[in-house]
Amino acid sequence: EVQLLESGGGLVQPGESLRLTCEASGFAFSNFALSWVRQAPGKGLEWVAAHSPSVLSIHYADSVKGRFTVSRDNSKNTLFLQMNSLRAEDTAVYYCAKRSPVEEFFDYWGQGILVTVST
Amino acid sequence: EKVMTQSPATLSASPGERTTLSCRASQSVSSYVAWYQHKPGQGPRLLIYAASSRATGVPARFSGSGSGTEFTLTISSLQSEDFAVYYCQQYNSWPLTFGQGTKVEIK
Numbered sequence: 001e002v003q004l005l006e007s008g009g010g011l012v013q014p015g016e017s018l019r020l021t022c023e024a025s026g027f028a029f030s031n032f033a034l035s036w037v038r039q040a041p042g043k044g045l046e047w048v049a050a051h052s053p054s055v056l057s058i059h060y061a062d063s064v065k066g067r068f069t070v071s072r073d074n075s076k077n078t079l080f081l082q083m084n085s086l087r088a089e090d091t092a093v094y095y096c097a098k099r100s101p102v103e104e105f106f107d108y109w110g111q112g113i114l115v116t117v118s119t
Numbered sequence: 120e121k122v123m124t125q126s127p128a129t130l131s132a133s134p135g136e137r138t139t140l141s142c143r144a145s146q147s148v149s150s151y152v153a154w155y156q157h158k159p160g161q162g163p164r165l166l167i168y169a170a171s172s173r174a175t176g177v178p179a180r181f182s183g184s185g186s187g188t189e190f191t192l193t194i195s196s197l198q199s200e201d202f203a204v205y206y207c208q209q210y211n212s213w214p215l216t217f218g219q220g221t222k223v224e225i226k
Contacts, residue, residue: 004162035215037217043219044206044217044218044219044220045155045157045163045206045208045217045220046217047208047214047215047216047217050215059213059214061214062120062214095162095163097162097163100165100168102168103151103168103169103210104151104210104215105153105165105168105208105210106153106155106163106165106208107165107174108162108165109162109163109164110162111160111161111162112162
């Protein structure tokens with residue numbers, strides 16, 4: 001059974017940093033790209049960042065480019081999102097999502113983790 | 120960036136009704152559209168990919184159609200467990216983008 005478990009969320013002040021972790025199990029982690037997708041309160045889904053199985057292909061949404069860094073440790077089946085210079089508009093539930101075997105849509109998602117940026 | 124626009128924002132329907140949700144792309148995305156169902160406290164669930172292919176385990180009452188810029192998700196007979204928010208997503212090009220969602224609520 002595929003499982004994606006996010007952790008590392010919490011309350012931080014504007015300008016601070018936070019690192020999210022997604023621990024994966026139930027599939028060949030090193031063979032699949034993964035993404036972070038977020039949902040701000042009362043809003044829809046927003047794709048944030050994607051990391052291919054290797055470092056060859058990494059993509060970011062313009063809204064986080066230069067502030068967020070996605071990385072992975074294939075030896076530990078773990079995906080990370082380093083979030084720096086956080087803003088109030090980064091407040092959201094952050095989901096880890098597994099790319100399908102065929103194209104850039106997502107066949108499995110985690111339950112999500114809440115990040116709140118506020119004074 | 121390819122903007123995905125869903126309509127309506129909210130749809131009120133009764134169990135057993137046939138329901139159609141719409142998604143329009145600002146530019147052609149060919150058939151690179153997926154649909155997801157999202158319930159509170161859960162991660163989204165993949166329903167449809169490639170505009171019309173049902174994901175594994177998705178009931179046959181869910182169907183998708185369209186290509187280019189116009190797409191629809193149809194639920195042939197609403198069940199109680201289908202009341203949720205539905206999102207379309209284009210994966211034709213980066214950045215990946217989602218529609219703003221359609222909430223299907225009980226009438």
